[in-house]
Amino acid sequence: FWLEDGFARGLHAFETLASNIQLYNDKQTVGELDLILYNHVQQQTEHWELAIKFFMGSQPFAPQDWVGINSNDNLQRKMTYMQNKQFRSVWVDTADHGRVKIDKRYGVIKGRFFLPVHYTDFTYPDWLEPTFPMHEWCDINDKTTLADLDKSSLRQAHYIEWFTKRDFYDEHQSLSSLPLGSTGQPPKAGLYFIEERPLVIYPYVSASSENKL
Secondary structure, three states, X not given: OHHHHHHHOOOOOEEEEEEEEEEEEOOEXXXXXXXXXXXOOOOEXXXXXXXXXXXXXXXXXXHHHEXXXXXXXXXXXXXXXXXXXXXXOOEEEEOOOEEEEOOEEEEEEEEEEEEEOOOOOOOXXXXXXXXXXXXXXXXXXXXXXXXXXXXXXEEEOOHHHHOOOXXXXXXXXXXXXXXXOOOOOXXXXXXXXXXXXXXXXXXXXXXXXXXXX
């Protein structure tokens, strides 16, 4: 919507030629392309793949060390899949613009990165923008660290808050889950907030422990 509305209003130069294009091999679906755009400034057709990801990091913080909530998913695997699978198409058939040739390809990955709780020695790698915000995660099996958390201020996030914290839920506790520890319950897997600070509590499986991805 942002791309189409912005182009119609003259706010940017990217015209949407097609979106969510199914790829077939002998009538079997083998993939999908997110966006095919025409860049009117560079006069080139671009293929954009979009992803929203939440990755928990561990040392030495290489791309394969950032693991998703699904332990089979990590940053290295996602980037490799984009480049080797989703970026293979050169010509694309569109419904409104016929067959177009792809000139450039971009992978756009948005989301959140979480460092181990209380980790202080992190150095941004050269592939990561140094202003990218870092949050924290705690292994649900780390009983010692969990015992030290101030559970009275730990509030479990609502689904929509995986993207942006909503103070509405702080102000209306009757619509929110009670602060963790108020009923003595142990933490469940998920996203929490300690005041404004996001914290993921989740069973962590490192990439190195799952068959050396």
